[in-house]
Amino acid sequence: MKKLSKSDHLKIYSNMVKIRRFEERSSQLYGMGHIGGFCHLYIGQEAVVVGVLMTIKKNDSVVTTYRDHGHMIARGLDVKRIMSELTGRANGYSAGKGGSMHMFSKENNFYGGHGIVGAQVPIGTGIAFTHKYNSDKNICRTYIGDGAMNNGQVFEAFNLAALWKLPSLYIIENNKYGMGTSVDRAAAGSDLYKRGETFGIKGEIVDGMNVYSVIKAADKAGEYVRSGKGPYILEVQTYRYRGHSMSDPAKYRTKAELEEYKNSDPIDVVKNEIIKKKIASNKELEKIGKEIIEEVKSAADFALESNFPENKELYTDVYL
Numbered sequence: 051m052k053k054l055s056k057s058d059h060l061k062i063y064s065n066m067v068k069i070r071r072f073e074e075r076s077s078q079l080y081g082m083g084h085i086g087g088f089c090h091l092y093i094g095q096e097a098v099v100v101g102v103l104m105t106i107k108k109n110d111s112v113v114t115t116y117r118d119h120g121h122m123i124a125r126g127l128d129v130k131r132i133m134s135e136l137t138g139r140a141n142g143y144s145a146g147k148g149g150s151m152h153m154f155s156k157e158n159n160f161y162g163g164h165g166i167v168g169a170q171v172p173i174g175t176g177i178a179f180t181h182k183y184n185s186d187k188n189i190c191r192t193y194i195g196d197g198a199m200n201n202g203q204v205f206e207a208f209n210l211a212a213l214w215k216l217p218s219l220y221i222i223e224n225n226k227y228g229m230g231t232s233v234d235r236a237a238a239g240s241d242l243y244k245r246g247e248t249f250g251i252k253g254e255i256v257d258g259m260n261v262y263s264v265i266k267a268a269d270k271a272g273e274y275v276r277s278g279k280g281p282y283i284l285e286v287q288t289y290r291y292r293g294h295s296m297s298d299p300a301k302y303r304t305k306a307e308l309e310e311y312k313n314s315d316p317i318d319v320v321k322n323e324i325i326k327k328k329i330a331s332n333k334e335l336e337k338i339g340k341e342i343i344e345e346v347k348s349a350a351d352f353a354l355e356s357n358f359p360e361n362k363e364l365y366t367d368v369y370l
Contacts, residue, residue: 051269054262059329060338062104062261063320066096067339069120070317071346072129076119076136076150079350080296084137088165089150092120094291097316098223099124101264102191102284105272109186111159113174114193115223116151118163121193125160129349139356146359147367168198171220175207178216178281189217189275197228199242205249208281212249215280219271220246222285223258229294230302243285251281258288259314262323288316 054062073091080089092099095117103124106112114121122132127143135142135153143153144163153163161177164170174192181188198204199222211218222242226233239245243253252274256267264286271282289311293300324330 051266054265056329058104059320059324059327062100063317063324063335064338064342065100065124066261066317066320068129068342068346069096069100069123071339071342072119072123072132072349075346075350076133077292077296079133079137079354084354085150086138087149087151088116089136089296090117090294091290091292091296092117094311094316095223095225095258095288096120097261097264097319098221098258098286098288099193101258101261102221102268102286104261104265105269106191107188109159109188111161111174111177111181111188111190112193113161113170113177113190114163115167115170115195115198116163116165117195117223118153119150122153122155122160125155125158127155127158127160129345130352133349133353134356137353137356138358139353140359140363141356142353145363145367147363167195168201168204170194171198171201171204171207174220175211175216175218178211178218179214181217182214187276189219189272191219191221191272193221193223195228196222196224196226196233196237196242197231199245200228200237205245208246208249208251211281212246212251215278217275217278218281219268219275220251220253220281220283221268222283224285224287225290226287227290227294227303230298230300232302241285243283246281246283251283253283253285256284256286258286259311259316260319261316262319 073093079085099121131143136150138146140146143155151165174190178190246253257263274282
């Protein structure tokens with residue numbers, strides 16, 4: 051893994067703070083009735099996607115779950131268009147028709163955002179097949195929630211990825227709860243990544259609260275997959291601070307448990323490392339934080355001032 055530069059450290063910090071502030075603003079807009087349907091926030095899990103995407107190459111592909119706003123931000127997509135999609139506006143990434151759970155940007159090789167639990171895994175595996183078929187040396191990163199790891203289509207995808215040695219990097223975002231059920235009550239066995247061992251897929255557990263641990267593991271895994279050795283699984287152990295979705299009060303866990311994870315907040319880990327290494331001062335980081343707050347506010351204002359799709363859009367992008 052290459053040594054991180056000053057700009058790398060600041061990019062990591064900025065992206066993680068941007069995701070946090072964007073999601074907080076999304077929560078406010080949802081409460082005000084500007085976001086309809088379901089809305090799943092990424093607060094607490096920022097180190098996972100930012101760490102993994104620090105190792106991505108331009109033409110690599112990404113496919114993820116319905117907790118996807120943070121993924122698009124980390125991929126470098128326009129926060130104004132992301133917020134427009136959340137609020138159902140015509141200039142959103144899915145023309146205002148996908149909403150929170152179904153955002154896509156083909157030009158950036160970002161293939162969703164999928165509302166069906168586990169459904170993105172066969173899709174990501176198919177995208178990896180395309181990369182191999184085209185011999186383009188790119189890989190597909192497919193994110194999986196811990197709740198999806200009990201679903202049959204996941205194992206069907208693992209089987210084919212291993213059989214054909216597809217360039218698939220599977221990232222299990224284990225945030226401890228599948229909706230309201232603890233992973234310990236729903237999944238037999240100690241480690242989710244080991245579900246791939248029966249297919250001969252290698253994997254490992256990563257501390258998902260520490261972005262530097264994620265970068266190191268994702269860099270190694272990415273090079274393994276890109277070299278043609280087949281798929282790899284990273285089980286990134288993280289924690290979401292909010293409920294499963296905005297409609298979930300998360301009463302199934304204790305306040306003490308939540309506070310324990312907040313003591314190792316992923317943004318604080320980066321902030322402390324930057325200050326410790328004298329990459330930037332606390333004052334400089336505060337300035338970055340204020341700029342991000344303004345950027346997110348501007349994105350929200352832009353979205354709310356944008357137009358809704360015309361009625362005729364109901365009939366576009368539909369396969370008959």
